[in-house]
């Protein structure tokens with residue numbers, strides 16, 4: 001098969017890009033696993049947190065809000081508002097407010113006010129909190145499915161269970177050979193998540209030093225109190241933990257960030273224990289049992305900004321990687337930006353209106 005663009009990686013990044021590009025170009029997407037979105041995308045905590053990720057991520061998150069809140073799926077809405085409480089001790093509390101406040105409205109709360117919102121939180125373990133009112137929950141499966149259907153309806157070829165294709169540079173383009181057969185493409189997009197550096201190397205393109213960091217999530221029974229499912233996300237200002245109601249359960253993470261090789265990550269007992277300990281230190285509530293746990297790899301560039309753009313050493317190789325802990329909440333804007341760069345168009349006005357500047361994400365900044 002001959003296409004304009006071959007996207008390698010069927011997580012949220014690759015599938016969203018296929019949805020955006022297929023109306024304009026002939027697109028094929030290649031996913032090694034039997035299902036789309038089964039690696040990092042399936043492991044997320046499903047939050048929309050405008051304060052997360054700092055000044056390079058904020059514009060992409062803000063520019064994604066309109067798509068997420070408007071997008072309707074046959075099975076329901078994709079975005080549900082939920083407040084976030086950023087809790088901590090002095091002196092860490094004050095700089096959090098200062099650094100986030102410019103872009104994100106935050107309200108300073110006393111410990112008592114914070115406890116009124118999350119009634120099992122211990123008042124004596126915090127000096128205060130910042131309330132972020134514009135956070136929310138994302139239905140990740142519904143969002144992925146929406147992008148998948150957009151891509152299919154526009155005529156994309158979405159191939160799963162392909163194994164790892166052999167990649168060869170052919171003249172100005174690329175040849176991918178694997179279980180799916182042979183694919184020839186003018187442009188190769190690297191949307192391989194934790195495997196992005198490995199994929200680049202397999203294609204003869206310089207790796208950019210992306211690091212996968214493992215993060216663990218524990219699901220415990222819900223807190224048997226009225227209104228629990230509407231309680232806010234509680235997140236440490238220094239990102240040493242967060243916990244939240246999640247699909248009828250209590251989700252806790254110790255916010256671990258252990259460097260890992262790219263793999264299908266699994267939780268370690270010590271991180272599960274740490275999650276419970278941190279939660280029980282913060283709350284008057286015992287975790288009766290662990291219902292489920294999982295881990296995933298958040299992949300970061302060394303400056304923690306996403307990597308979106310052409311490879312400096314291979315003009316038809318496009319990077320769509322380094323989406324850290326924000327790849328779901330930014331997927332509408334990230335895919336729109338990537339599509340505009342591939343199509344050689346100006347950055348869309350919906351993105352520039354929120355301060356999105358493609359130069360911040362150019363892979364060339366990481367080449368050495």
Ligand SMILES: Cc1cc2nc3c(=O)[nH]c(=O)nc-3n(C[C@H](O)[C@H](O)[C@H](O)COP(=O)(O)OP(=O)(O)OC[C@H]3O[C@@H](n4cnc5c(N)ncnc54)[C@H](O)[C@@H]3O)c2cc1C
Pocket residue numbers: 008009010011012013014030031032033036037038039040041042043044045046047048162163164165191192193194195199215216217295296297298320321323324325326327328329330
């Ligand atoms: C615990 C945890 C909590 C998180 N919470 C949030 C959150 O609340 N909000 C948020 O926005 N983000 C969150 N994230 C981050 C988010 O999940 C990621 O940023 C996002 O899923 C990255 O998507 P991706 O498509 O780049 O990667 P992936 O989903 O990993 O997709 C990459 C795909 O490429 C495939 N692949 C790799 N190599 C090849 C190859 N050679 N051939 C074919 N296929 C290949 C893989 O099989 C994989 O399916 C969280 C992540 C974790 C781990």
